[in-house]
Amino acid sequence: MKQFGGPLLFLNRSDINTDEIIPAKYLTEISKEALKPYCLEDLKLPDFNPKTDVPGKAAILTRANFGCGSSREHAPWALEVNGINVVVAESFARIFRQNMYNCGLLAIDLPADTIEDLFKTFYGKPTTLQVDIEQGHLTFLSEGLVKEVLFTLTDFERALVKAGGWVQFAAERY
Amino acid sequence: MSGQPKTLVEKIFDTHLIDKPFGQAWVLRLDMVFCHEITTPVAINDLVSRGMDRVFDPTRIKAVIDHVTPAKDSKTALQGKILRDWARRHGIKDFFDVGRNGVCHALFPEKGFVRPGYTIIMGDSHTCTHGAFGAFAAGVGTTDLEVGILKGVCAFKPPRTMRINLNGKLAPDVSAKDVILTVITTIGVAGATDRVMEFRGPVVDALSMEGRMTLCNMAVEAGATSGICMPDMTTVEYLWPFIGPEGEARYGTKEEALEDFKKWWSDPDASYESVIDIDCSTIRPLSTVGYKPDQVVPIEKMEKIWVDQVYIGSCTNGRIEDLREAARVLKGRKIADTVRGIVSPATPAVYAQALQEGIIQIFMDAGFCVTNPTCGACLGMSNGVLAEGEVCASTTNRNFYGRMGKGGMVHLMSPANAAATAIAGYITTPEALGIAPEA
Numbered sequence: 001m002k003q004f005g006g007p008l009l010f011l012n013r014s015d016i017n018t019d020e021i022i023p024a025k026y027l028t029e030i031s032k033e034a035l036k037p038y039c040l041e042d043l044k045l046p047d048f049n050p051k052t053d054v055p056g057k058a059a060i061l062t063r064a065n066f067g068c069g070s071s072r073e074h075a076p077w078a079l080e081v082n083g084i085n086v087v088v089a090e091s092f093a094r095i096f097r098q099n100m101y102n103c104g105l106l107a108i109d110l111p112a113d114t115i116e117d118l119f120k121t122f123y124g125k126p127t128t129l130q131v132d133i134e135q136g137h138l139t140f141l142s143e144g145l146v147k148e149v150l151f152t153l154t155d156f157e158r159a160l161v162k163a164g165g166w167v168q169f170a171a172e173r174y
Numbered sequence: 175m176s177g178q179p180k181t182l183v184e185k186i187f188d189t190h191l192i193d194k195p196f197g198q199a200w201v202l203r204l205d206m207v208f209c210h211e212i213t214t215p216v217a218i219n220d221l222v223s224r225g226m227d228r229v230f231d232p233t234r235i236k237a238v239i240d241h242v243t244p245a246k247d248s249k250t251a252l253q254g255k256i257l258r259d260w261a262r263r264h265g266i267k268d269f270f271d272v273g274r275n276g277v278c279h280a281l282f283p284e285k286g287f288v289r290p291g292y293t294i295i296m297g298d299s300h301t302c303t304h305g306a307f308g309a310f311a312a313g314v315g316t317t318d319l320e321v322g323i324l325k326g327v328c329a330f331k332p333p334r335t336m337r338i339n340l341n342g343k344l345a346p347d348v349s350a351k352d353v354i355l356t357v358i359t360t361i362g363v364a365g366a367t368d369r370v371m372e373f374r375g376p377v378v379d380a381l382s383m384e385g386r387m388t389l390c391n392m393a394v395e396a397g398a399t400s401g402i403c404m405p406d407m408t409t410v411e412y413l414w415p416f417i418g419p420e421g422e423a424r425y426g427t428k429e430e431a432l433e434d435f436k437k438w439w440s441d442p443d444a445s446y447e448s449v450i451d452i453d454c455s456t457i458r459p460l461s462t463v464g465y466k467p468d469q470v471v472p473i474e475k476m477e478k479i480w481v482d483q484v485y486i487g488s489c490t491n492g493r494i495e496d497l498r499e500a501a502r503v504l505k506g507r508k509i510a511d512t513v514r515g516i517v518s519p520a521t522p523a524v525y526a527q528a529l530q531e532g533i534i535q536i537f538m539d540a541g542f543c544v545t546n547p548t549c550g551a552c553l554g555m556s557n558g559v560l561a562e563g564e565v566c567a568s569t570t571n572r573n574f575y576g577r578m579g580k581g582g583m584v585h586l587m588s589p590a591n592a593a594a595t596a597i598a599g600y601i602t603t604p605e606a607l608g609i610a611p612e613a
Contacts, residue, residue: 015363015364015466017572017574019553019572019574019575019576019577020574020575020576023554023576023580024553024554024555024577025554025555025580027212027213027241027555028212028242028247028249028250028253028555029249030215030216030219030249030252030253030256032216042575042576042580044575064364065363065364065367065397068363068364068397069299069572069574070299070553070572071213071297071298071299071301071313071314071315072212072213072315073213073216073297073315073316073317076315091364091367093364093367093397094331094367094368094397094399095299095313095314095315096315098314098315098318098329099315099316099317099318102315102317102318103317154196154198154199155195155196155198156195156196156198156199156329159195159196165317166317166318166321166329167220167224167317167320167321167324170321170324170325170327171224171226171321171324171325173193173195174192174193174201174325174327
């Protein structure tokens with residue numbers, strides 16, 4: 001199975017929508033790779049510049065209802081082609097969450113107080129997230145700080161991630 | 175359908191269930207898979223590259239080019255071509271190209287493709303619109319769409335129903351748009367995530383199918399998987415050309431159709447995850463402020479907000495009733511010099527009907543630009559994109575930052591209020607301009 005996690009990007013706001021993750025004007029692209037330069041282009045946050053903050057990141061930590069709005073799978077794709085394969089949040093919009101697993105990517109929700117604690121501890125510091133899917137462990141590491149958090153995937157979600165996505169799973173089963 | 179009492183959506187899930195992997199996901203058989211040119215081409219290309227360029231049933235797949243049409247550049251032309259070529263090679267007869275195309279969630283119901291009890295997916299978040307007919311209709315991403323096209327199935331979480339009782343009676347200047355904005359601001363933009371919103375009560379009963387589609391259309395703005403209404407005589411009347419003797423002759427009389435539709439009704443003692451009661455009698459004409467659809471205020475309490483553009487159209491409010499509502503306000507009046515007015519009738523049939531009723535003339539006399547049916551401006555792809563810093567009063571469904579163009583601001587409202595705003599140049603209501611509501 002592929003490796004998940006790596007350098008962490010903090011997006012410190014709730015309700016980040018898929019228009020912010022990838023604006024509709026780029027939906028005219030028919031390859032995932034073409035979305036790469038535009039990831040999170042319309043997201044306006046203090047201390048965030050998509051041009052410099054997205055490259056090199058492999059994971060995102062954010063707040064509630066991440067990925068709300070449009071059903072565009074271009075949103076997970078824009079993350080994926082930038083090397084981001086796991087998003088940790090307080091909650092996700094349904095379609096975005098499903099799209100992540102359908103692509104074999106991870107959308108992990110954690111309790112609000114855990115998310116708050118992670119922001120308090122790591123926000124503003126260069127942080128790495130390690131993901132152990134088998135054990136259900138997330139490890140956040142920064143400058144001597146370490147936090148371990150447990151997470152659970154349903155068997156169905158784990159099967160999708162292992163199969164590499166829903167197309168492979170469904171093609172074999174139905 | 176025996177056993178314990180069930181909600182409408184539970185009945186749909188039970189009758190369409192084909193697999194429960196790990197006992198966790200419900201894999202449902204799909205009655206319809208709807209496709210448009212933005213999210214489908216990547217699925218088509220992926221199926222081709224996997225050597226699985228097949229469709230589960232060409233009669234259950236409907237496709238339209240609607241987001242950018244006619245094509246505006248080479249890229250959108252290619253998206254249209256991929257969809258067109260695919261529809262042809264698989265014998266998908268219900269494919270709607272330029273001249274016959276319209277906004278998917280207005281066009282497909284109008285063509286009679288939606289029935290009570292159906293399961294429907296589309297690679298479009300506003301697919302929840304079709305729940306107005308008593309169907310379970312969910313927006314999905316391209317991968318779910320791809321599997322839907324190939325296998326005719328889709329996986330969902332177990333059904334959870336949130337009952338929204340819309341009580342009271344709407345004031346004459348209040349429409350379905352104001353009702354759904356009220357619902358969204360009541361429960362928040364994630365208030366119905368992973369739930370189906372079942373709309374009940376006298377307000378829904380009194381709404382036309384157009385109004386119910388407006389209501390269900392924005393269920394996703396509260397995070398819902400689908401909106402849903404009980405199919406009644408209003409539903410039967412709308413579908414009659416398709417289900418009666420002129421159509422597939424499934425029913426001899428409307429009463430017979432209604433009796434059959436009733437089998438889908440939520441059982442009286444069905445249990446709901448939550449029940450929300452909203453007194454709709456007190457709703458006033460509303461507009462969004464800010465960048466989330468749950469940021470809603472009564473227009474009469476707003477400060478004066480000047481607008482650069484007024485847009486009337488989309489899968490939310492581009493149907494004939496919406497155009498009538500706006501035209502009644504615009505008739506004999508001119509829009510402000512500072513405002514660009516754009517109206518996009520949602521389908522060719524809506525456009526033709528509006529022409530016949532003199533509505534298009536009213537829009538043109540008022541100074542509106544009338545475009546062909548398309549989604550274009552709503553998501554800032556074409557036909558009315560905003561410039562940085564511009565403000566638009568819009569009958570669409572999302573006021574996200576930059577939604578209608580980078581750096582643009584969107585205020586969502588009903589067609590009547592959008593029309594009044596176009597006349598005044600700032601956000602207002604017909605009442606404030608001394609225009610009496612319809613008797």
